[in-house]
Amino acid sequence: MSSTPQTENYKVADLGLAKQGRMKIEWAESRMPVLMALREKYAKTKPLAGQRIAGCLHVTKETAVLIETLSAAGAEISWSGCNPLSTQDDVAAALAAAGVSIYAWHGMSVEEFYWCIDKTLEFKPSLTLDDGADLIFTVHNKHPELASGILGGTEETTTGVHRLRAMARDKKLLYPVLAVNDSETKWDFDNVYGTGQSSLDGILRATSVLIAGKTFVVAGYGHCGRGCAMRARGMGANVIVTEVKPTAALKAVLEGFSVMPMDQAAALGDIFITATGMKDVIVKRHFEQMKEGAIVCNTGHYDCELNLDDLESLTESVRSIRPSTEEYKLKRDGRRVYVLAQGRLVNLAAAEGHPSEVMDMSFANQFFGMMKLAAEGASMEPDVYTLPEELDQEVAGLKLDTIGMSIDTLTAEQVAYLDDYSSGT
Ligand code: 3DD
Numbered sequence: 001m002s003s004t005p006q007t008e009n010y011k012v013a014d015l016g017l018a019k020q021g022r023m024k025i026e027w028a029e030s031r032m033p034v035l036m037a038l039r040e041k042y043a044k045t046k047p048l049a050g051q052r053i054a055g056c057l058h059v060t061k062e063t064a065v066l067i068e069t070l071s072a073a074g075a076e077i078s079w080s081g082c083n084p085l086s087t088q089d090d091v092a093a094a095l096a097a098a099g100v101s102i103y104a105w106h107g108m109s110v111e112e113f114y115w116c117i118d119k120t121l122e123f124k125p126s127l128t129l130d131d132g133a134d135l136i137f138t139v140h141n142k143h144p145e146l147a148s149g150i151l152g153g154t155e156e157t158t159t160g161v162h163r164l165r166a167m168a169r170d171k172k173l174l175y176p177v178l179a180v181n182d183s184e185t186k187w188d189f190d191n192v193y194g195t196g197q198s199s200l201d202g203i204l205r206a207t208s209v210l211i212a213g214k215t216f217v218v219a220g221y222g223h224c225g226r227g228c229a230m231r232a233r234g235m236g237a238n239v240i241v242t243e244v245k246p247t248a249a250l251k252a253v254l255e256g257f258s259v260m261p262m263d264q265a266a267a268l269g270d271i272f273i274t275a276t277g278m279k280d281v282i283v284k285r286h287f288e289q290m291k292e293g294a295i296v297c298n299t300g301h302y303d304c305e306l307n308l309d310d311l312e313s314l315t316e317s318v319r320s321i322r323p324s325t326e327e328y329k330l331k332r333d334g335r336r337v338y339v340l341a342q343g344r345l346v347n348l349a350a351a352e353g354h355p356s357e358v359m360d361m362s363f364a365n366q367f368f369g370m371m372k373l374a375a376e377g378a379s380m381e382p383d384v385y386t387l388p389e390e391l392d393q394e395v396a397g398l399k400l401d402t403i404g405m406s407i408d409t410l411t412a413e414q415v416a417y418l419d420d421y422s423s424g425t
Contacts, residue, residue: 002105009078010096011116013089013105021061021094025068028061031356033402034364034395039069042371046074051374054125055079056117056135057156058086058348059104062359064095066366075370077101078123080116082131083301084108085341086348114138121146127373128153129366132301133160140167140174147174151377154178154369156362158191158222159277159301161384168384176380178369180362183387185395187223190362194354196227198347199273199299200235206324206340206350207295209271212236217269219262220276221248224299228273229257240265244278262286273346274298274305284310287330290337297340299347306343324350364395 002013029036042048053070057063059081071077079095081087081104092104101123103116117138124146128135136153139146152175155161161179168177180186200211216237218229229239229252240258242265243249249259265272266286270293274281277300287310290296298305312318314330321327321338324346328337341349353359368391373380400407410418 002108004105009101011103011105011119012092012096013087015093015096017090017093018097019094021064021088021090021092022097024061024088024091025064025094028065028356028359032062032065032360032363034360034398035065035069035367037398037402038364038367039072042069042073047371048374049074051075051127051151051370052123052125053077053127053129053370054120054123054135055129056082056120057129057131058082058353059092059095059102060086060088060348060353060359061091062353062356062363064091065356066359066363067095067100068098069363069367070370071100073367073371075127076123078103078120078125080104080113080120080135081108082134083344083348084110084113085344086353088352118142124149126151127370127377129156129370130154130160131156133163136164136177140172144174150175152176152178152373152380154180154366154373155384156180156186156366157301158187158224162277165384168382173382173384175382176373176377177384178373179384179386180365180369183365183395184389184392185361185399186365189358190354191223192227192230194227194358194362195224195275195299195347196229196231198351198354199224199228199275199297200231201352202299202324202346202348202350203271203273203295203297203340206297206322206346207338209295211271214238214270215240215268217242217262217265217272218257219243219272219274219281219305220278220300221245221252221257222275222277225275226251226255228275228299229255232271233257237271240268244276266290269294272296275300276305277301279304280307281305283307284313287311287314287337288332290335292335293338295338295340296343297346297350298343299345301345303342303344306339308339308343311337311339361395361399364398365391368395 078101087104216232241252266289316331
């Protein structure tokens with residue numbers, strides 16, 4: 001439990017970390033020019049005035065920039081973290097010290113995790129902002145009476161969007177949701193380049209091992225897995241990809257990665273990372289085959305991809321040998337397997353998550369999503385929607401402007417040519 005007493009509108013680990021946290025937030029601000037431009041523009045008109053946003057998203061220095069941008073645009077905020085291990089306590093302290101209603105600390109229990117979500121719902125939000133859908137699930141399963149007051153919600157991550165689409169299909173959704181994850185300026189940047197870099201960052205901070213020359217097994221070749229494979233290869237690893245989807249596996253083959261079932265890869269890998277969104281990706285028979293010293297981690301949103309109950313059934317003793325690194329000594333022959341971040345997303349639990357530069361675009365989509373729902377949510381049916389394609393071009397254009405890049409534009413004649421079917425070659 002966090003040592004800071006809960007006041008009426010926040011609970012964090014240690015308010016004394018606020019000064020350090022504020023400097024981390026300022027560092028992120030200097031690398032999130034799109035959000036900062038939106039903050040400057042909308043602080044004047046405050047289009048979110050009167051809105052109460054309950055957020056459930058990793059409390060990182062980048063999320064703090066989003067929170068303070070939404071607040072500058074007029075919204076009232078109440079926030080919790082979306083993973084028990086991903087909160088940066090100094091950032092949470094800085095937000096609390098600045099008056100943000102925040103309930104988040106690193107290392108909370110699952111019970112405390114849901115207590116924090118309940119606290120954010122006390123002010124009866126008009127909008128919800130999710131990463132992994134725990135907040136919206138809590139509204140639907142525990143506080144359905146709040147749904148009538150909610151104009152809509154956004155969802156940040158692949159797995160969350162998948163589950164919300166299933167709810168919408170089954171007509172269980174009580175209010176409209178915008179799938180921020182499905183914006184190209186989110187998934188094609190955050191999921192690929194963000195996850196690739198931040199997952200290697202998490203592994204390196206937790207273990208400090210050499211990546212070059214190691215056999216690096218990536219389970220899942222979706223956008224996140226692709227990023228991990230790309231970055232591991234960049235550091236000199238021999239990358240093996242495991243998949244269940246033929247097209248994804250074929251892409252990995254054509255990118256030059258080895259592809260094989262986990263049953264085969266388990267005996268070969270030095271480092272394993274799961275990025276599938278599926279449960280039980282690495283299970284007992286795989287742990288049994290692993291080499292002495294194998295390192296295993298997950299970068300998927302939920303902590304179900306490594307079956308640690310299976311590993312525990314094989315284990316004689318466990319010790320925390322480094323921060324975010326636990327050593328499991330196996331009964332059979334004393335072999336040691338190392339699990340990072342207790343099987344939770346290694347990029348946020350053992351490092352700081354994706355770099356600010358990519359979160360700048362993900363969170364610009366979150367910001368525009370909140371604006372759209374504030375304006376139109378009341379007239380939208382409960383379903384899952386993607387943000388308009390032109391918004392992607394606007395976000396990418398803002399990013400290019402803020403990094404001083406300019407591009408060509410089509411002439412009127414070229415635009416006409418696109419639709420011209422009067423002649424061929
Ligand atoms: N996620 C990764 N890095 C993050 C950061 N620095 N701040 C907040 C959230 C962060 C999670 C996102 O990648 C989210 O898009 C996801 O889970 O898909």
